[in-house]
Amino acid sequence: MIALNRRKALILGGAAAASALAAPAIAQNKTIKVGALRFTSHSGSFVAVEKGYFADSGLDVELVFFEAAQPMAVAIASGDIDYAVTAISGGLISLAQKGAIKVIGGAASEEDGIDGQIILASDAAYQAGVTDCSKLDGKSWGLTQTGSSFHYVGAKIAEKEGISLSYKPLQKVGAVIGALKSGQIDAWNIVPHIAKPLIASGAVHDIGRVQTYLPGYQLTTVFTSTKNASEEKETTQAFLNAFSKGAHDYNAAMIDAEGGDAAVDAMIDMIHKYVYADQPREKAAPSIVNGTMRINEGAALNVASVEDQLEWFKSEGLVDASVSMGDLVDASYVETIG
Known part of the structure; x- marks a missing residue:
C-alpha cells in the first residue's frame, strides 16, 4: 500500500467521496433539522444553507443550536434533530452501542500548518x-x-x-x-x-x-440516527452531498485562498450570521478568520483517530468495553482515511 500524508489523503479521499456523493439524491423537499454549535468549525452546514446547497439537494434545513456535544447526541437519538456535526463524546458512543446513532463522516480536523485547538x-x-x-x-x-x-x-x-x-x-x-x-x-x-x-x-x-x-485529530464528525443511516439513504446522501459542497467552498476561501480577499470577505459575511452574530461584523471578522480549520473534503473520515478516541473512552470505563467501531461508524457513505 502506498503511504499518503494527511493532506494528500484528504484531497484524494475528498475527490472520491465527492464523486460518490454526486450521484442523484433528490429528497423531495424533505424538512430536516441539523444540529450545530456556533463555532467556525461548523461552517460546512452554514455555507450549505446560505448557498442553497441543501435546497438544491431537496432538503429544507432548520439549524438547531446547542452549547455542548452530548446534548446533541441525545437529540439525534430522540429524533429531535436529524443530522449533526460535533465531537465524539462518551454519551454519543453509548447511544451508538444501543443502536441509536451512527457516525457517517468527518468534519473539522487538526492539520499541520493550520492553527487548530x-x-x-x-x-x-x-x-x-x-x-x-x-x-x-x-x-x-x-x-x-x-x-x-x-x-x-x-x-x-x-x-x-x-x-x-x-x-x-x-x-x-x-x-x-x-x-x-x-x-x-x-x-x-x-x-x-x-x-x-x-x-x-x-x-x-x-x-x-x-x-x-494529537496530530490528525478528528475533532468533529458528522452523525445521524441509525435509522436515517440504514433506512433513509437517499436523504442521508443528499445531506452529505450538500454539506460537502459547503465544506469545499469554506476551505477554498478561508484556507486555500482561491478567491483572494473578496472570497474571504464573502465567506465572513455568511458565517457571521451564525458565529458572533451578536457582535458587529468588524468586531466578529477577526475571530471568524482566527477560527479557520480545515473541514474534511467530501466529509472524509479519519477512522484511525475515531478508533483512538473510542479505545480511550473504553479504557477509562466511560463507555462499555464491548462497544465496537461497527457500532459507532457507518463507513458506507464517505471515503475513510487513517
Missing part, C-alpha cells in the same frame, strides 16, 4: 508558573461534561506529559470560559476563534497546541 492557561495559573503543558501536573482542566472531547484531549496531553489532571465539568462552553478567566480552573483546550480573543484580552495564556499531542 489551542491549550489555554488561566492568568493565575500562568503567573504561578504554568507556562507550558509539562507544568500542569495536579492542575484543574475544564470540561463541559465528563466524557466530552475536552476530557479526551486533556487525558491525552496528561498521558504524553506524564502528569495528572483534575477534571472539572461545567456543562457549557460559556461556563468554562468564565471559570478560566476567573482562575477557578487552570487550563482548557478550545478552537482558535474562541481561544485567540481570550489570549488577546490578557485574561488567559497560550501554552500549547492540541495538534502537538
Whole structure:
C-alpha cells in the first residue's frame, strides 16, 4: 500500500467521496433539522444553507443550536434533530452501542500548518508558573461534561506529559470560559476563534497546541440516527452531498485562498450570521478568520483517530468495553482515511 500524508489523503479521499456523493439524491423537499454549535468549525452546514446547497439537494434545513456535544447526541437519538456535526463524546458512543446513532463522516480536523485547538492557561495559573503543558501536573482542566472531547484531549496531553489532571465539568462552553478567566480552573483546550480573543484580552495564556499531542485529530464528525443511516439513504446522501459542497467552498476561501480577499470577505459575511452574530461584523471578522480549520473534503473520515478516541473512552470505563467501531461508524457513505 502506498503511504499518503494527511493532506494528500484528504484531497484524494475528498475527490472520491465527492464523486460518490454526486450521484442523484433528490429528497423531495424533505424538512430536516441539523444540529450545530456556533463555532467556525461548523461552517460546512452554514455555507450549505446560505448557498442553497441543501435546497438544491431537496432538503429544507432548520439549524438547531446547542452549547455542548452530548446534548446533541441525545437529540439525534430522540429524533429531535436529524443530522449533526460535533465531537465524539462518551454519551454519543453509548447511544451508538444501543443502536441509536451512527457516525457517517468527518468534519473539522487538526492539520499541520493550520492553527487548530489551542491549550489555554488561566492568568493565575500562568503567573504561578504554568507556562507550558509539562507544568500542569495536579492542575484543574475544564470540561463541559465528563466524557466530552475536552476530557479526551486533556487525558491525552496528561498521558504524553506524564502528569495528572483534575477534571472539572461545567456543562457549557460559556461556563468554562468564565471559570478560566476567573482562575477557578487552570487550563482548557478550545478552537482558535474562541481561544485567540481570550489570549488577546490578557485574561488567559497560550501554552500549547492540541495538534502537538494529537496530530490528525478528528475533532468533529458528522452523525445521524441509525435509522436515517440504514433506512433513509437517499436523504442521508443528499445531506452529505450538500454539506460537502459547503465544506469545499469554506476551505477554498478561508484556507486555500482561491478567491483572494473578496472570497474571504464573502465567506465572513455568511458565517457571521451564525458565529458572533451578536457582535458587529468588524468586531466578529477577526475571530471568524482566527477560527479557520480545515473541514474534511467530501466529509472524509479519519477512522484511525475515531478508533483512538473510542479505545480511550473504553479504557477509562466511560463507555462499555464491548462497544465496537461497527457500532459507532457507518463507513458506507464517505471515503475513510487513517
